[in-house]
Amino acid sequence: METLQTQLQQLKQMIDSHHHIVTLTGAGISTSAGINDLIHTSRETSSTLASEAVLESDPARFYQSMHQNFLDPIFNNGPTVAHRALAQLEKSGYLDAVVTTNVDYLHELAGNTKVADIWYSFNENYCLTGKHEYSIETLNQPGIPRCPVDGTLISPGPTYHHIGTSQTAIQNAIKWMDSADLVLVIGSNGYYDRVNTQVPMIQINPEPTEFDRQATLNIRATADEVLKDYVN
Template sequence: MMKAVKAMQLIRGDQDREQLLAAAQGFRAAEKRVALSGAGISVGSGIPDFRSKGGLWSVFPPEEYATLEVFLTNPAKAWELFRALGKVLLGKQPNPAHRALAQLEETGLLQGVVTQNVDNLHQQAGNRRVLEIHGDHQHLACLHCGHQEAVRKEHYRQSRVPLCCRCGFPLKPKVVLFGEAVRKIEEIDALIADCDLLLVLGTSAQVYPAAGLPGEVRRNQGRIYSFNQDPPSLEPAGSHDQGKGDYYFQGDLSATLPLFVKTVLRLNP
């Protein structure tokens, strides 16, 4: 059973200036800082949460369209979802939250990003160490011979299933479907192993393996700084006792994360 968040200190932007400054100082004092991002960080770029009302999962139920079995037995049906997803992602640009996170890495204050997103916006913003749990939607891969190629606009416009130029097998985006193994687990474990401050950005961290990362950091006596639109009511799944110095930044990430990063960078190293 999940517990109510009680020990996390709530920060609602610049109005909680004292707590904001304390959080920034705590961030500076950490030795290894990592970010975990989910759908919420990309909402400001015009990409809706797939699980939200009217999101992709309400139109294309994942158990019907997003499984490996469906792709292997009926690739045309799976590509209905792939095209819809591709059109949602097409032309989207990083928002201020993505750019703020990239600025932290550029200044040596962030050691890596673990993301559940497949939109490539962290990389576009400038982050270099990005571990994509669920793969990416910018490349197509052949499950038969291993050929890969970049996604092109015509892949979303044409009605036929794109085929591998080498062996003729149907291509699929490099996203992780239900029934496939998630990606980069060993690298993620190594990155989190000695992390003492985790930024949880735009995700409720309810789906594993991402759900286990906040708990792992807390077991190592690390801190959790969570940024989300909704008020905190539940702690991430897999968490244990709340650690001292945890913060919850409530509001639009496009505003709250840049404000926090600006505060951090104003402090003397």
């Protein structure tokens, strides 16, 4: 097996020779910010976050869980090295777009402008009347956020949509994937089955996944480790 150093050189050559890279990212890109993979989060925590019933019956518990699992890592730790590297790659014209199954909005906070948030994100939140939409900044406060217009609770996008998929995001993802010349799969355990299979794929993940067979290059390391050289 090639050494990591050799693989990093191969990655660099591939990135240098492609200008329509599309990346699929999953939980693995956010773990170094302190956000756990939902699979590794307790069932109680994930069902709390998935339930508007919990939000309404016990908003303090709901938002305590939100802070612990997502909001504190997002606002205190922010985008990871890998998120910032991808923003840099977009800026320098290599990366076309990001498709993500994460809801943490860290790609946009890092500076990426074309992001398909397949499962919605914390940047599209609604009050319980459904009439008013709020950005992620609304969630950046201690305690329980409420709609300034009507006083109802704020339901974070993924909760509001019952962890459903965004058709708009999926349409964008398919369009962007179709015009990709290289696919970079980072920290993803799947949950997205419309990956472009006609172009080369490079996978960055410390663990084997369902993408191993399709990837032309499997780099078994963390996203931060592999992408740190791409951050200015």
